[in-house]
Amino acid sequence: MESIALPLASHFLTVSILTLVLPLGTLIVIAIWYTVLWRRGAGER
């Protein structure tokens, strides 16, 4: 029986990581930035 090789697994892993890491990474970076701004007293200068 002829086997069918689907190049799915590697792509699936890559796009899964992208789907998770990019939005969460951005969210974490911006949350840290806002927290730092807030602790420094935003705009009170």
Place this chain on the structure above:
Amino acid sequence: MAEASELLAGMPAVAPGVEIPPEPPEIGARQLYLAGRLLAGATSFFFLAFAFAYFYLRSLNVDHMWRPKGVGPEQGYGVAILVCTLASGALAIVAARMLAREQRGWLRAASGALGLGLAIVVLQCLEYATQHFGPASGAYASVYCGWTCFYLLAVIGTLYWIETHVATELRSRRRPAATGGDIFEPDRLIKPGLDAAVFYWCYLVGLGVLTYVVLYLV
């Protein structure tokens, strides 16, 4: 029992005869400071969609249609846009610092930043007019057109924001704003307003560098 909202319906927020004092400009200044940072955060998520689409579609490369042969931006235009972006951002920072030291020449620096910003728009439009592909020429072309188009809109909006401060300063030099309005001494909002606009413009300059690296170099 009647709800409080029903009892208050139709009643004025302030009793007749009570005078509301003008708002101190410090409140507006703080709001402008926060607005610039919130806008930068929101913009990050907006353009994240294009960065995600770029790497997602590139990794999938369905039917090898990620980037067909002949599809690619003009490197010359890309470098010219990048140089104008960086120079405009630098001039905007100079303008904000000059205004902080109360040097009247900040208007020239701000005008230079505006001119270079407009050059970005012109160069990008020229690139659109001369490139040999459209948004339907593969996944890369779609991402490229969408990303640069919305970046251009953000650039135009921010340039308009900076321009309003330049125009307000020119007006206030001829005829200072009245102090008896809603805001006490509204001309004092020019500096925090420009600071917020320059902050956001510098953020967009950084985003422009990222855009260049992803779309032209990677």
